[in-house]
Amino acid sequence: MCFTISVEKKAKEAIKEYLKSNAGIQMKFNFGEDYFLVSGFSHPKLPIIKQNVIELSEWGLIPSFAVHDRAEELQKMTLNARCDTIYEKVTFKKSIATQRCVLVVDGFFEWRHENNKKYPFYIYPSNETVFYLGCIYNSWVNKLTGEIRDTFSIITTDANPLMEYIHNSKKRIPLILNKSDIAIWINPECEKDLIDKLMVPFPEGGMKYHEISKDAGNSRINRNIKNIKDEVISLTRK
Numbered sequence: 001m002c003f004t005i006s007v008e009k010k011a012k013e014a015i016k017e018y019l020k021s022n023a024g025i026q027m028k029f030n031f032g033e034d035y036f037l038v039s040g041f042s043h044p045k046l047p048i049i050k051q052n053v054i055e056l057s058e059w060g061l062i063p064s065f066a067v068h069d070r071a072e073e074l075q076k077m078t079l080n081a082r083c084d085t086i087y088e089k090v091t092f093k094k095s096i097a098t099q100r101c102v103l104v105v106d107g108f109f110e111w112r113h114e115n116n117k118k119y120p121f122y123i124y125p126s127n128e129t130v131f132y133l134g135c136i137y138n139s140w141v142n143k144l145t146g147e148i149r150d151t152f153s154i155i156t157t158d159a160n161p162l163m164e165y166i167h168n169s170k171k172r173i174p175l176i177l178n179k180s181d182i183a184i185w186i187n188p189e190c191e192k193d194l195i196d197k198l199m200v201p202f203p204e205g206g207m208k209y210h211e212i213s214k215d216a217g218n219s220r221i222n223r224n225i226k227n228i229k230d231e232v233i234s235l236t237r238k
Contacts, residue, residue: 001079001080001156001170002040002079002108002110002154002156002172002173002174003039003040003041003079003080004038004039004040004108004109004110005035005037005038005040005103005105005107005108005109006035006036006037006038006105006106006107006108006109006122006124006229007034007035007046007047007103007104007106008034008035008036008106009034009106010106010128010129010130011104011105011106011130012031014104014129014130015027015047015049015054018054018104018182019054024052025052025054026052026053026054027047027054027055028053028054028055028056029047029055029056031047033224035224036223036224036225036226036228036229037109037216037224037225037228037229038224039223040059040060040079040154041076041079043058043059043075044058044059045057045058046059046103046152047103047104048101048102048103048135048137049101049102049103049104049182049186050101050137050186051187051188055150056150057101057137057150057151057152058075058149058150058151058152059079059152059153059154060075060076060078060079060151060152060153061075061078061081061091061092061095061136061137061138061151061152061153062074062075062078062138062140062149062151063078063090063091063092063094063138064094064141065090066140068142068143068144068145071140071142071149074091075151078091078092078153079153079154080153080154080155080156080174081136081153081154081155081156082155082156082172083155083157083199084158086136086155092136092153094138095136095137095153096136096195097192098188098189099136099137099138099188100135100136100137100185100188100195101136101152101186102132102133102134102135102182102185102186103132103133103135103152103154104130104131104132104133105130105131106124106131107122107123107124107125107131107229108122108123108131108174109121109122109123109216109229110123110163110166110167111166111167111169111217112165112166113168114168118214118217119211119214120211120212120213120214120216120217121166121209121210121211121212122209122210122212122216122229123163123207123208123209124207124208124209125206125208126206126207126208127206131174131176132176132177132178132179132182133154133155133174133175133176133177134154134155134174134175134177134185134198134199135152135153135154135155135175136152136153137150137151137152137153138150138151138152139151154174154175155174155175155199156172156173156174156175157172157173157174157175157200157201157202158171158172158173158201159171159172159173159201160173160201160202160203160204161204162204162207162209163201163204173201175198175199176202176206177198181198184198185198212228212229213227213228216228216229
């Protein structure tokens with residue numbers, strides 16, 4: 001699954017370019033720090049693209065039916081949404097119909113399991129640009145306090161051959177869209193058949209990867225540093 005990502009300079013520049021190229025889009029925040037490595041389990045607020053706005057949203061979708069004392073518990077289980085069951089799950093089926101969004105990232109992290117050990121990898125675009133991740137969102141209202149929390153989940157598909165090698169435990173990959181498909185994806189009136197055609201594995205030729213420091217998996221230290229993902233370790237793919 002996709003639980004760890006990088007949102008930094010390239011992602012921010014891509015969002016700024018999207019704003020320039022799409023008149024009428026609003027952005028209701030200022031960019032903060034770079035995220036060289038951010039875990040979804042910390043539920044960070046990240047910029048997501050909706051049809052008419054770009055806004056900060058918490059990673060981990062809270063469905064509308066969630067009661068206040070279970071919201072955080074549910075959020076831990078909704079960092080990702082599988083495309084093959086997304087229309088069936090009560091948590092996701094409303095959002096996939098009309099509440100789709102895009103998260104722009106520099107890259108993402110996955111771990112390979114081998115000989116009872118875990119080896120972290122950083123995966124990024126082969127053309128040195130960004131990944132546009134297909135997501136769903138929901139605005140949850142705490143009925144006790146009136147607080148509104150904007151939340152989202154990253155959709156995953158079956159892995160391509162490259163990600164089958166890296167993510168060899170579950171063999172999943174985040175849904176990666178072409179830039180030209182963003183308008184279709186975020187349009188709430190888009191027909192289901194068109195949306196289904198976009199929920200396919202991203203071609204492995206569009207990705208690069210390298211093994212990185214095992215510190216990337218150590219939650220007891222600060223992993224939000226550039227060296228975590230840039231420390232390339234020699235590895236030959238079998």
